[in-house]
Amino acid sequence: MGTDTDADSDRDSARDGAWISLFSGGKDSSWALYRALETGLAVDRLVTVHPTGDSYMYHVPETDLATLAAESIGIDLLDVEPDDFDAADATDSGTQGDDELEPLEAALRDLDAELSETGSGGIAGVTAGAVESEYQTSRIEAMCERLECDLFAPLWQEDPRELADEMLAAGFEILIVQVAAQGLDESWLGRPLDEDALADLEALNEEYGVHVLGEGGEFETLVVDGPHMDRRIDLEYETEWEGTRGRIRVSEARLE
Incomplete structure (x- = not known):
């Protein structure tokens, strides 16, 4: 798995397959998507997680509007509803973050299989809009390692x-x-x-x-x-x- 922030190096080293954009409709995930498209990465799907309450991992308010944004962008959207996770069950923030990631990772595994079956080559990489949060980025990096795909994080540690x-x-x-x-x-x-x-x-x-x-x-x-x-x-x-x-x-x- 590679983590790239430079657009030119990512274009040159990108794996074959489809790119997936973690997308809330907010500025950071939208900028990561925009940069990926400008770089020439083949973004096949947007993925929006709809938290049921306060979240350490995800943008929360008005995520339903991601559907309209996806329509305007012209890329299909996959909704992930983590209904089986209750934040009250988490013993600490680390446990909550790990548990919140599980529905997303499961959805991406299913999507990877679907894309492989249709001849798209599976998931080549994931875009993310993290700027400074080690909490979020370390978990997304680890998820990409398990999925054997790249991570494109163009906002990471930028001013x-x-x-x-x-x-x-x-x-x-x-x-x-x-x-x-x-x-x-x-x-x-x-x-x-x-x-x-x-x-x-x-x-x-x-x-x-x-x-x-x-x-x-x-x-x-x-x-x-x-x-x-x-x-x-x-x-x-x-x-x-x-x-x-x-x-x-x-x-x-x-x-x-």
Whole structure:
């Protein structure tokens, strides 16, 4: 198994077979997918995990919108519903992360067999949008080792502000859909992640330690438009605020 962050080296060394993109519709997984497509990797399927509650491994809010995003992107989506996992049963965060990965790995094994049977060569590699989380990345790396496939993680250990600037320069339109950190109030819900927001986030990083890309779970996002999408996602929503954290609740979503 190889872990690549450089686009040119990944294109040159890529295995035969299909690439699978771990995809939530958020900015990080969307950027990993976009970079993979720009590199020429043959992304055959998007895979979205729908956690039933708080998750250490996955983006949680509004993952149902990944279906619309996949339609706009033009790549088939595989939904993974880890209904058999209850976070309350986990004895610690490490156990929870390992258990949360099991439904995803099982789904990828089934997909690998399906792709092999149809002559696509099985799974060549997986894309992931991790930036700094050893917790997530080490588990995804280990999963790829077991699946005998490569991992493409183009955001890994890159400068957060530079990554954000690259996303905006490429034409990503990003909305903040959940916040859970000191300094982030209800006014951030539904706010575009643009240059003004990034400047405010850098100030909040200095004051409270808020990660500019929300890598610590400070906020979650949804990409509603980008160069890899044919149609923009239009949303109608309400906000829910619980004193120190909140999220949007989408009432209607459509492709423009």
